[in-house]
Structure formats: C-alpha cells, structure tokens
Amino acid sequence: MEPIKNRYEFTVIFDVENGNPNGDPDAGNMPRIDPETSAGLVTDVCLKRKIRNFVEIFKEDEPYYNILVKPDKALNTKFTEAYEAIGEKTGQKGKNPEAVRAARDYICQNYFDVRTFGAVMSTGNDPCGIVRGPVQISFAKSVDPIFTQDITITRQARTTEDKRDTGETEMGRKSIVPYGLYRADGYVSAMLAQKITKFSEEDLELLWKAIINMFEHDRSAARGKMCVRKLYVFKHDSVLGNAPANVLFDKIVIGKKDGVEVPRSFNDYEITVDKNMPEGVELQEKA
Template sequence: MSEAIKNRYEFTILFDVENGNPNGDPDAGNMPRVDPETGYGIVTDVCLKRKIRNCIETICEGKPGYRIYVKEGVPLQRSDKEAYTYLGTDEKDIKKMKTNDPELDKKIRDFMCQNFFDIRTFGAVMTTFVKNALNCGQVRGPVQLGFARSIDPVVTQEVTITRVAITTEKDAENKKTEIGRKYIIPYALYRVDGYISANLARKVTGFSEEDLQYLWQAIINMFEYDRSAARGNMAVRELIVFKHDSELGNAPAYKLFDTIHVHKKDGVVAPRSYHDYEVTVDEDKVPEHVTCTRMI
C-alpha cells in the first residue's frame, strides 16, 4: 500500500439539483428532506457517501485495494469472512487465536483497510468482529462529511403523473390510466463541508495520496455516473480544497470555511440555475501555511 497522507485537509462541495429530489425521506413519503424550522433543504452525509462509493466502484473497477465494503447485494458478514480466511481461521476459533496473538485485531483491521476503499476512507462498523469481542470492529475513518444544506430555503412541489399501463386486469376494466405522484425541488444549491485527518490516516487506515486523488475525482463526478429520474439534473459545481502544511493543521476549520461566500446575484428572487449565484473565496484571509485550491 502507498504511504499515508501527510497533510490535513478541509474541503467544501457545492452541488445543485434542478427539478429533482436529491435525497428523499422514507419517513415522509420520500419527500425531499427539509429543516422544518427554516425551510432549508437537507442532504444527509450517508447519501453523499453512497454516491462517492458508487463512483469509486465505477472508476476503479477491478483495481486491487479499491473494493467497496458497503454495497448493495453483498452482506457485510460475507466480506468480513475474507479476513478470517486470510488469517487461516474462522469465527469459531477466533477467540482462541486472539489469546495466542495479541496483534490479531490489528491484522484484521489492516486487511480490511487495505482491501476496501470505503473503510480506508470513511471507516466502518464491522458487526461480525464486534460480536466476537474484537477491537477492530469499529474503524474511524479520516474522511468525514457533514449534512449538506441548501443556500436558500427550498420549495417542495408535488407533481401528479399518469401512466397508461394498468397494474391488474380487474383495474383495466374500469379505468384507462393510473395516477401517481412524485416530489421535486424546482432548483436548489447545496453546500457541504468535509474534513480529512492525516493523523487518523497514518495511525489507523493508511488513507494515501493515491486514495486522495481518487476521492477528489469521485466527488467531482459523483452525480455523473448515478443518474436517475429523480436526480437527472444534479451536478457538483464547486470543490474548494484547503491544504494545511502539516499533519495536525495550521488553522481552525471554521476560519477556512468562513472565507467562502455564496449569495444570490442582484435582482434574483427565485434562483433557477447555478448562474443565479455568485461564489467567492477571500483567499487573502486564508491563514498562513494553508493553501486554497478551487478544483472546479
């Protein structure tokens, strides 16, 4: 594996949606997530990580060390068993083996981190190992995202749709169309801030410079390879990266994020495109020993 990163990073992503549902809430009929107090739109960190995972799986298909642990159709226990196979044991003998090998936890953790990009990046809770009283079951990843929030309050629209295909023979005797509903946001620009700890990368997962470049590529393209009817017009518009000169960092994260300003252009009341906004970075206010790069 490549050497772990040596610099701390913070980054900000701006992405938008047009006539779509960026993150439906299953507890609310799949309506777009909205903060009920302010009306601002929300997209969860889990949703964004899913997009990044899917993108990595696409651009790194078949590349050793870049498999995805949390993925559809693959039980986590199945992937966990690979570590036991690698060590030449199984769940039944693991406690006995741990008694004889104090480094067992580290060996399992390192195996999982080396083989699965998302464990190396975001960390993971590996229930199989937790149940067997192994300390490697919970891995804290160096890359963390918050919730994305829209720049302005959003308006959710319920759109009635019809189809000519009837579900059952009985229904076909009485009607010629069926009615359904879908929820959209006409337009919204979202912002999410992220953090990368070089300290955790070195001590825990081994997240490397090569991993970092793939992460930037996946963030930039996370909606390009994941189109659907609900998310047809979504795009990452900005990726602003702050690189510290050291492992532990040279400035508080909030000071860096405060240099980014997003606001509507003069005369715009209801934004309907990214061009209705202006994005600026006060680079002269970025602290010493921190470099700001606008990657898009």
C-alpha cells in the first residue's frame, strides 16, 4: 500500500448528554474541565483509545491492523515478538541500529495505531525505536462552559457482609454533564507518512470511519449519550500543504442560536462554515 500524498487537517464535533465523556482521576473522576473557563475537556488519549477500539472490532483478525496499545500483553513482549518475526536475536542489550529499524518497520507495517499515531518503543532489551505518527489530535474542548452535576445513586447489592447489617442498600455518586458540545482539531502529515510509517490511503479512509463511529461501540452508563455530529476534512493538494492549519480551522465557527441561553441539545447550536478555501485546499464533509 502506498503512503498518502496529501496533507490534511480535520475538525470533529461531538456531544454528550447526561454522561461523563472523560473522567479526571485527579478530581474524583468528575468530567474534565478547564479551571479558568469551566470549558469541558476530553484528552487526545481518550479519543485515540476510542479510535483504536473501533479499528480492533472492525478489522478483527485481519493482518496489518493489529493494535499495539491494548492490555493483552506487555509492550516489551510485543517488541520481542517483532525481533523474532524478522529473525533477529532477542534479549540482548546494545542492539544493532539496523535491527532496531527493521523491528520498527515491522511494527509500523503490522500495527495500525503505530502507523497512525506513532509510539515510544524504546523500552526493554528489544527496543523498536521511537515513531512520530502522521496523525495527531488535539484535546477536545466544549464550545460553552459545562455544568457538572453530581447525582446520588443507590445500590442494593452490598459490598461486604458487615455492611449488610446497616441496611439493604448503599449510596453512591455519579458525575454527569447534562449537555455539552465539544470540538477537537486534528492533523495528518503526508511527509511523516511517507518517511516513516507508510500510513496509506486505505488507512486514512479507515481513520475517518473510526472517528465517525468511535462512540457507536463504546456505550456505557457512565458516558451517557455520546454522538459524533460533524467531521470536516481539509485536503491539501500537496505533501507539505497549501495553507496554515489555523486559517482552515477558523473557517468553522460554532455558536448558540439566537435566544438560546443554556444549550441542552445539538439543535441549540448553529455551525457556520466558510467554504471559500485557499487555493489548493478542498473542504470535505465526511459526517
């Protein structure tokens, strides 16, 4: 498969209703927020996890679409398996740089997430180097400040026999965002795809599909109702690009409709898109 030949930027817009899109372990797993603006946040790590999970389901057991970052094995074990696959000795320090590059190329060829996002694979006695991935995603940020609500819940099953003596139920807490609309911007570098990971056109189409469907197979009571509403893609007609990313991202403006003070649904917002693109840039609406 040939690596991509065009640079891309993209904007994904998604929302949450009565759920926690990304809990913060430093704040009792409450929804992440910017403490200065109260805007909601969803980390890039969280979004990449959902993309990985979709690809794993959609491409299960297909060659070249394995996922490196998942809890099935230790990473160092997978690095050792790469050396075994290319016929290199394992478990010895001071690896030949050529062997490290060969192991890195094997990982890139066989693991979609490394081919896409890159990875730090320099640990253990069988290191596979460090890969800069062509696809990067920013933190998602809510369009407006979010209101975090702490809900009290009850549970009938007691955790210990001692607690059964105090009654039949236990009290618990659940943190939700009643409604929030989030935006994340991303980048796809054809230069890094060609030089390092060989991220292909087929990989790119799978990435768009995974972004559009990243919440469809990730349902849970904690996350409530989450949905990708829009995916805008800016395609350059060159490897290095034809316009700065910030100029393109500014073409998409999200605002509340007239008369709406507290948004409670996607229909309370209006998305304005300036379709007058710089020369050499094409706007594609994927969702």
